Amino acid sequence: MVDRASYEGVTAIVGLKIVPGMEDTVCNESGSLAGISHTFKSFGSFDVIVFLTLDHSDVPALLKRLKKVEGVLDVHPLKFVP
Incomplete structure (x- = not known):
């Protein structure tokens, strides 16, 4: 379970496509x-x-x-409900 309090203040989430x-x-x-609080490597549609x-x-x-x-190929802002 993710502690939502640790992400307080997040106003946008962005998916990045990256050079392998x-x-x-x-x-x-x-x-x-x-303005960037967290970065995560990921699998799936986005690399970061x-x-x-x-x-x-x-x-x-x-x-x-x-x-x-x-190394950034493309930037995709994501919609989310805080």
Whole structure:
């Protein structure tokens, strides 16, 4: 069971498609960006999942920054119910 309190303040979840073999690099680099609270390697539709904790109006700018991280092929914002 996931402790929802540990994800308090998450305003967006983003799935990333990554160049194979670059998952650790992308997790480390994207995790250092302001507004990102958690990064996870994953299996399935996305290679990395990123949790954002910033104002909704700032999300588009951070998505653009994520697209520039070396190894990121595509960025997919996901809908979720907090």
